[in-house]
Structure formats: C-alpha cells, structure tokens
Amino acid sequence: MKPIVVVGSSNTDLVANVERLPGEGETVMGTSMSKFAGGKGANQAVAAVRTGAKVAFVGAVGTDAFGDETVQAFEEDGLDLRFLKRTEEAPSGTALICVDQNGRNQIVVVPGANGLVGTEQIDSVDFSEFGIAVFQHEIPHEAVWHGLKKAHAAGCITILNPAPAAEVPAEILTMLDYLVPNEHELKIISEKGGSFEEMVEEMLSKGVKNLIVTLGAEGAACFSRDGNVAVPAPDVAVKDTVGAGDCFVGVFAASLYKGCDLEQSLRYAAAGASLSVTKVGAQASYVGWDEIEILAARAVVS
Template sequence: MSTVFVVGSLNIDQTIRVRSLPGPGETVRGSDAVYGPGGKGGNQAVAAARAGAAVAFTGAVGDDAHGHRILEFLSDAGVDCRHTRIVDAVPTGTAVIAVDDEGQNQILVSPGANSSLTTEDMDIPEGREGDILVLQLEIPAPLVRHAARRAKSRGLYVVMNAAPAPHEIENLFDDVDLLIVNEQEISLLAETAGVRATDHRDLVRSLPPVLGPAIVFTAGAEGSFAVVDGDLVHVPAHAVIAEDTTGAGDTFVGYLAASLLADRGDLVAAMELATRASALTVARSGAMESIPHRGEVLQAFDSPSPLPPQGCP
C-alpha cells in the first residue's frame, strides 16, 4: 500500500483566547489555558490519515504526560508511530498560542524533544516509488534537507510546507517536488531569492524556475493558486465563521498529500478537497482536534470548479 510519510514536529499546544492579539510590550488578559496535541508535523499526519491515506510519522516527544497524550492521539487517528521516539529528560515541544475574537493567532514555539531528532531519524527505509514524503520547517533545516535527499533517492514524491518561513534557502529545495506556502512565506522566499513581482500570484509562476519545485500558494480567504499545464488556476476558499485558524494550513497540506497519493496527476482536485477540509478546521478550535474526517469534508460544501484568477494571464 502506498504511504504518506511525514517527518516533523510534535508539540503540546497551550491555547489562550484573547479579545485582541497583544502588540509589542502589551499585556492582554485572556481565558484559562487549554492544552491540546499539535505541532505542524503531527497535524499534517493526522490530516492525511483522516483524509483516508496510510500514514507513517517520524518525530520525537518527551517522556511526559503531554508526549504520551500526543502519541495516543496519533495512534487513534490511524498514524503509524513506530518511528517516533520518546526521549528521556527532555520535555515535549510546546506551542503557546493566542487566538483573538476573529480567529487569528500568534504562536510561540519551544522545540523541546523536537531538537533531539538526528540525521539517522530522517531515513525512511521502507519508502518506495509511489509514496509521498511531507516535510515542514519546525525541525532544523539540515535534517529536512537530509530527509528530502534520502526520500528522493528512493523515488518518493517530496512535498514541503515551508513553514515557518526559512531565512536561508541554499540547497533547501533541491530534492523537493512541490512547495506549499502562504502569503508571508511566499513573500519571504521571493525576497531571499531576489525575485520581484507585483502580485503574490505572479510568484506562483516566477519562483519555481528559481527555487526548483512547483508551488501551491494558499492565500487564506482568497483560496489557493497553482500553475497547472501552464495556466494559473484558482481554487476559491469557502466562507465560514472563523473560530480558530490554528491548524488550517496543516489540514490543507495533509489533505493535499493524501489526495496526491491517490491521484498524482490531479493537483486541482487535491487543492479543492484540501480547501474544503481547511475551511472546516477554521470553524473549530484547536489543532489536531479540529481536523475533520474525509466524510465530513465531502458532505460539507458543494464542490466548486477552479476559476481563472482575476487580473492574471
């Protein structure tokens, strides 16, 4: 059976609701903290599993209550965690998340056990042609590069979510087939690569010849964009009342990877399904816990046809 392999971070999320996000030097009174499983890698693995894919995860947690809770959640979601290590004397990674009344967030991450990962952990010996590797950047970039290189040598299709946005990109994308980025990330990549454009959507065309991989650009309420067969395709977002945007991008990545595993040639259909799923995530609170199952996603919205973006050739 073809598999989505995910290598990345696991965190316990400490979420505090606030009326508005604090500015520099500002103290804001919030709600009681709520703890839940998260981390970009773990979120994307759960999303791919709930989308219906076979999923295996590589990562690390501390030998503490938070770490064991996260592993139990992953296992219940159907994620194979045989390559996830429990590390002694190191806490599980932590993300402190402030969420305002509009559902927007600010996130501060302490890596904890995620920093214990090594190049030896990055090898996926059972991976083979037809499988997909999903990567993010909440673990050190040299490990991400190593994982991509090893996977590519075995014929895997490599998807990277360049988040958090990297400030150094030398050789980072050499073995990546598809890059998934939001508005902030695509802007920083363009600046780092010395590429100028009048519109973020133009970068979906102009960045791949410079960076290497194809790009899917997620633009929040505007939907997502990609170049397919030479044309810039726009998949509109679904209008929902935003409860919490935490995990929405990770849901998109996981669902997209699962869809591509089933049909590598239909990127637009994968974007449509991922867009539906991420909209449901935005309408819920939490990270892993907010990720919808495939059945919910298929019933939630009427499927739109991809539209040509306004003002783009």
C-alpha cells in the same frame, strides 16, 4: 499508491483566548485557556490519516505526560509510529498560542524534543516504502534537507511546507514536487522579492515543479510551467485559524494518495482547511473524508 510519510514536529498547544492580541510590551487579560494536540508535522499527519490515507510519522516527543498523551492520540488515529522517538533528553515540544475573538493568532513554539530529530533518525526510514513524503521547518533544517534528499532519491512525491518561514537551499528546491507556502512565507523564502508574480517566477526558475500558495479566505493557487490552477475557499464562519494551513497540506497529500488530480486535490485541501477553522484547536478540528467531499462539492456548485 504507497503510504504517506510525514517528517516533522509534534507539540502540545496551550491556547489562551483573548479579546484582542497584545502589542509589543503589552499585557492583555485572557478569557480562557485550553490544551490541544498540535505541531506542524503531527497536524499534517493527523489531517492525512483522518481522510483515509495510510500515514507514518517521523518525529520525537519526551517521556513526560505530554508525550504520553501524544502517543495515545496518535495510536487512536491509526498512525504508523515505527519512527517516532521517545527521549528523556528534552521535554515534549509545546506551542504557546493567543487567539483573538476574530480567530487571528500569535504563536510561540518551544521545540523541546523536536530539536533532537537528526539525520540518524532520518536514516532509519526506508523511503522506498512510501509514495509521498511531507516535510516542514519545525525540526532542525539539517534533518529536513537530509530527509528530502533521501525521499527524492527513493522516488517519493515530495512536499515541503516552509513554515516557520526560512530560506530553502537552491539544491532542495530542485527536489520538490510541491512547495506550499503562504504569502508571508513566500516573501521570506524569495531572495529577490518584488511582486507576487515575480516571486512565483523566481521559485519556478529555481526548479520547483509546483508552487502552491495558500491564500487564507481566498483559497489557494498552484503555479507551474504546465499552467496555473486556482481554487476558492468555501465560505464558513471562522472560530480559530490555528492549524488550518497544516490541514490543507495534510488533506492535499491524502488526496494525491487517493488518486485525485491536482485541481481535485486543491479543492479537497481548501475544503478541509475551511472546515478546520469552524472549530477550536488544530488536530481537534480535523474531520473525515466524507465531510470534506460534501463541502468541496458545495463550493463547486456555488
């Protein structure tokens, strides 16, 4: 298959470890502070390239130290950076993350250069070069919708992870091969609400070909007019859930790139996400294809 193109954000994650997450107006004492590479788009691109896919990344970083570190890391991972923008107009994006002792997190994203990704930059991409196009919501929505339209017109398999959660235009829903929200995001993008089953039916009735809902420790389920497929998440010891959903999307795209069928792709994606939560950090926790295959096989046997 042709390479994957990921259009999205790149951030530097500043992670504070705390015994428990603060409530509204509350200050808690942290136990440590760490810095990691992150951003939903970059996370998904790195997860895909580490599992053996050829991946191009479309995004923007500043000319600051965080931007320099990001570019160096991308180059080491082997990402195609022809469409990465370096700008002096804004600093590189950052995410401020609190993680408690149970691995739960709270995240605040400051977009910086990610907010400058626009339709002109999207127009510099020849989507006919690519077989799979992946998008999220951490860059301006105008650029996301513009890119999805171009990717769909070029015949790409289109994947949208609607996070942070925001409404998706009805026209865009009809262009999606895979819509990949978690349960919280599904509730927000649903206009009618109601039960889980009713929200699934709403998305399918609006033209989404495949709705994949990630379910955390319960795994993931794919719903379509052709039938439903559910896969469990392998049982692992959780250290940090930051970036697990992004890992799922990236490994899922890479599995399709490798020629896996839907159920196989879901199993590999669930295994990759499960492995990611056993380590601290987003991209720092992503592993290669061999480890994912081993865990996915064990999950099937068990």
